[in-house]
Amino acid sequence: MNRTALTIAAALLLGSAQAQDKVTLTVAAFPSLDSAIKAIIPAWNKLHPNVTIKLQAQEYADHHNAMTTALATGQGLPDVMAIEIGYVSKFAEGQGLDDLNKAPYNATPYKKLFTPFTIGQATSADKRFIAMPTDIGPGTFFYRKDVLDKAGVNPASMTGSWEGFIAAGKTIKAKTGAYLINTAASVNNVIIRTNLKKGEGIYFDDKNALLVGPDNARFVRAFTLSKQVRDAGLDAKIGEWSNEWYDAFKKGTVATQFSGAWLQGALQNWMAPDTKGLWRVQNLPEKGFASWGGSFYAVPSKANNKQWAWEFIKFMTLNQTSQITAFKDNGAFPALLTAQKDKAFSEAVPFLGGQKARILWRDAAAKTQPIDVNKYDSVAEQIVQTELTNVLEQGKDVKQALTDARAQILRRAR
Amino acid sequence: MSDRFSPPRPARSRWTYARAQQRLAPYVFTSPFFILFLVFSLFPLGFSLFLAFHLWNPLDGLGNWRFVGWENFALALGARDQFWTALKNTVWIGLLSGVPQHLVALPLAFVIHQFLRRWQTGVSTVLFLPYITNAVAITIVFGMLYSENLGLLNYLLAQLGLGPVRWLAVPELVPYSVGAVVFWRYVGWNVILYLSGLQAISEDVYEAATVDGASAWQKFWFITLPLLRPMMFYAFTLTIVGNMQLFEEPFIMLGQGGGSGGAGLTSAMHIFNTAFRDLDMGYASAMSWLLFLAIFALSMVNNYLFSRDGGREP
Numbered sequence: 001m002n003r004t005a006l007t008i009a010a011a012l013l014l015g016s017a018q019a020q021d022k023v024t025l026t027v028a029a030f031p032s033l034d035s036a037i038k039a040i041i042p043a044w045n046k047l048h049p050n051v052t053i054k055l056q057a058q059e060y061a062d063h064h065n066a067m068t069t070a071l072a073t074g075q076g077l078p079d080v081m082a083i084e085i086g087y088v089s090k091f092a093e094g095q096g097l098d099d100l101n102k103a104p105y106n107a108t109p110y111k112k113l114f115t116p117f118t119i120g121q122a123t124s125a126d127k128r129f130i131a132m133p134t135d136i137g138p139g140t141f142f143y144r145k146d147v148l149d150k151a152g153v154n155p156a157s158m159t160g161s162w163e164g165f166i167a168a169g170k171t172i173k174a175k176t177g178a179y180l181i182n183t184a185a186s187v188n189n190v191i192i193r194t195n196l197k198k199g200e201g202i203y204f205d206d207k208n209a210l211l212v213g214p215d216n217a218r219f220v221r222a223f224t225l226s227k228q229v230r231d232a233g234l235d236a237k238i239g240e241w242s243n244e245w246y247d248a249f250k251k252g253t254v255a256t257q258f259s260g261a262w263l264q265g266a267l268q269n270w271m272a273p274d275t276k277g278l279w280r281v282q283n284l285p286e287k288g289f290a291s292w293g294g295s296f297y298a299v300p301s302k303a304n305n306k307q308w309a310w311e312f313i314k315f316m317t318l319n320q321t322s323q324i325t326a327f328k329d330n331g332a333f334p335a336l337l338t339a340q341k342d343k344a345f346s347e348a349v350p351f352l353g354g355q356k357a358r359i360l361w362r363d364a365a366a367k368t369q370p371i372d373v374n375k376y377d378s379v380a381e382q383i384v385q386t387e388l389t390n391v392l393e394q395g396k397d398v399k400q401a402l403t404d405a406r407a408q409i410l411r412r413a414r
Numbered sequence: 415m416s417d418r419f420s421p422p423r424p425a426r427s428r429w430t431y432a433r434a435q436q437r438l439a440p441y442v443f444t445s446p447f448f449i450l451f452l453v454f455s456l457f458p459l460g461f462s463l464f465l466a467f468h469l470w471n472p473l474d475g476l477g478n479w480r481f482v483g484w485e486n487f488a489l490a491l492g493a494r495d496q497f498w499t500a501l502k503n504t505v506w507i508g509l510l511s512g513v514p515q516h517l518v519a520l521p522l523a524f525v526i527h528q529f530l531r532r533w534q535t536g537v538s539t540v541l542f543l544p545y546i547t548n549a550v551a552i553t554i555v556f557g558m559l560y561s562e563n564l565g566l567l568n569y570l571l572a573q574l575g576l577g578p579v580r581w582l583a584v585p586e587l588v589p590y591s592v593g594a595v596v597f598w599r600y601v602g603w604n605v606i607l608y609l610s611g612l613q614a615i616s617e618d619v620y621e622a623a624t625v626d627g628a629s630a631w632q633k634f635w636f637i638t639l640p641l642l643r644p645m646m647f648y649a650f651t652l653t654i655v656g657n658m659q660l661f662e663e664p665f666i667m668l669g670q671g672g673g674s675g676g677a678g679l680t681s682a683m684h685i686f687n688t689a690f691r692d693l694d695m696g697y698a699s700a701m702s703w704l705l706f707l708a709i710f711a712l713s714m715v716n717n718y719l720f721s722r723d724g725g726r727e728p
Binding site: 065068071073074090091093094096237238239244375378379382383386393394404407411414 | 471475557563
């Protein structure tokens with residue numbers, strides 16, 4: 001061996017060491033996922049001291065708009081991109097994210113480790129798997145036990161059928177003066193996304209045929225029952241994320257709320273901390289199981305550090321300790337099945353009066369069916385909501401509203 | 415025309431560094447504007463015109479678009495399209511806020527100019543404050559005023575035994591509630607415009623009228639109004655352009671969808687949603703150009719009305 005070879009070998013070794021020293025991995029995220037990432041970074045740094053995580057956190061809408069623009073132009077993309085459920089199907093249909101089924105990721109064996117319905121959410125129509133799930137939002141039924149007790153209503157009577165739910169609401173209103181629900185539209189929103197037939201999405205089926213219309217029993221029932229709630233004066237006509245909404249939680253003027261399990265954390269931490277012990281949860285009416293939120297991590301095709309991006313994503317999603325750290329940090333419900341078996345899940349939740357709610361949510365998540373997504377879902381959602389308001393506020397005929405909604409969606413879905 | 419005033423032309427034959435520098439300097443010094451204009455105005459304009467004739471999901475990346483001809487325009491102009499609802503909302507909110515703005519601002523400016531001259535600076539500062547206040551702060555404060563159960567307005571109504579009124583929830587009321595905010599925000603701006611117009615009117619004219627025995631009302635009607643025409647034209651145009659592009663106030667107050675039944679969904683919001691929520695850039699671009707045409711047409715109508723019988727081109 002001569003000196004030149006030695007020098008080259010040394011240089012190569014040095015070079016690779018230096019390269020390792022200098023890795024900065026950019027991760028773009030939104031609240032409260034950014035908080036979970038911050039909580040997990042110390043553990044990552046211990047394992048990979050040479051890879052610095054640079055977290056770019058923006059508000060929910062800003063983050064997704066920025067990512068849309070970055071994907072459109074191929075400029076300013078992070079190495080790891082967090083995506084919320086509201087955007088994941090749209091991002092999946094685009095061409096800017098790597099297919100994790102393929103090398104070097106080969107993520108196929110990992111899929112069975114997650115709550116099943118999340119995989120479908122992150123898979124495009126042409127079967128590319130573009131993001132790893134990190135947390136999920138099992139849909140659940142919150143109710144104020146004190147209000148129901150005062151009205152003498154058995155909570156179980158509210159889950160058998162929607163008709164039973166409304167009947168209980170009338171009793172609650174008569175006996176306590178409290179409203180059944182924040183807005184009649186909530187009833188619609190649960191009905192249209194639960195108990196779907198196989199191959200059906202919310203608005204389109206897996207053959208891209210539009211389901212919304214006056215002949216679709218699910219939509220007719222959703223609109224009709226919402227209207228019944230409104231006509232009986234059972235809804236407080238309050239929008240979500242408004243001051244009135246928080247006020248209703250604090251004062252107990254609204255008896256029930258459909259939401260993701262994560263609402264418990266929000267109620268406990270800032271919406272209505274003083275109502276500790278007054279809330280309980282149960283499954284949605286008519287054995288409806290629905291996904292209500294969730295977050296994912298993806299690798300842009302033009303990312304600079306794909307290898308480390310993938311290591312980081314695996315660390316966030318497949319590492320049980322990371323998943324539990326996120327859960328303890330902000331209540332992010334783990335998508336990883338083994339993390340759901342952590343002992344924290346069988347603990348009583350003091351805010352829910354000691355109920356072992358997480359077991360209920362875990363079972364609900366397991367029973368949630370994957371819903372077929374369509375890139376025109378957001379168009380359809382907007383139009384359906386507008387027509388529902390016409391029914392509720394202006395007394396428009398249900399069938400006519402759905403006929404109009406159908407015509408409008410068909411125009412836009414091209 | 416003599417060439418006396420033009421600078422001597424440098425000889426064309428010889429190139430020297432000093433000469434080149436001298437000749438290039440003006441272009442270099444003005445280039446920042448032109449570069450910024452090119453990048454942030456001209457390019458987006460051209461690109462949106464290009465996109466208006468294409469079907470493009472931005473997530474597919476640059477280049478992955480499909481030419482569709484006039485399809486986007488046809489889609490927007492088709493009967494029952496949301497474009498029309500949004501345009502109708504925009505015009506209605508624009509009228510509800512714009513007309514009272516000028517009906518109040520003009521007399522108010524006149525009164526300030528005539529009777530409150532000593533406090534003019536103070537009064538106009540107060541009136542101008544809403545204009546320079548952050549839209550987010552304004553809409554949050556108005557959100558609290560309008561709040562159904564906790565709001566000040568409904569509290570006052572309750573004292574009179576009325577209400578509660580669902581200001582931001584009943585579709586018919588939404589344009590009024592939003593219009594009131596827009597009115598409040600821009601009335602001061604118009605007062606300032608009219609005040610500056612009034613200050614440009616010579617005192618001599620008023621003195622002459624006083625000598626002739628004109629009343630205050632006659633002075634307003636026969637002197638102030640006609641002489642303010644150019645300023646009115648300017649202020650009207652700004653109101654038309656501004657109101658047709660209304661976005662911030664309803665977006666923050668009512669949310670992305672424009673509130674109950676989309677009653678507060680303006681054209682600009684609809685375009686934004688189409689582009690960034692529905693990811694249909696072509697349709698959004700086409701609507702932007704249609705909105706531009708609508709604004710252009712309204713400005714032309716305004717121009718026509720002002721230049722019609724007054725004789726004097728504003």
